[in-house]
Amino acid sequence: MKLEQGDYVKFELKDAKSGEAERMWLRIDYCDEPNRIVFGWLDSQPVVFTSDLKLGQHVAVSYDNIREHKKSNEF
Numbered sequence: 001m002k003l004e005q006g007d008y009v010k011f012e013l014k015d016a017k018s019g020e021a022e023r024m025w026l027r028i029d030y031c032d033e034p035n036r037i038v039f040g041w042l043d044s045q046p047v048v049f050t051s052d053l054k055l056g057q058h059v060a061v062s063y064d065n066i067r068e069h070k071k072s073n074e075f
Helices: none
Strands: 008-014 023-032 038-042 058-062 066-070
Touching: 023 058
Parallel strands: none
Antiparallel strands: 008 023, 008 066, 023 038, 038 058
């Protein structure tokens, strides 16, 4: 998977206690390939994790949680 600045990834976040999961889009800022982490801005309004995350927030996501990848021109 070749991730680049400006691309979008859909990632999954799970709550270990409740088992609830949510998939959200992230617009990539940069990637840390050696550590398999992507950094970017949350491009989805959280529904499940509303107290932890906000639209536009800068977050880090492990490659292991990425479920989909799109170039910006694919939207």
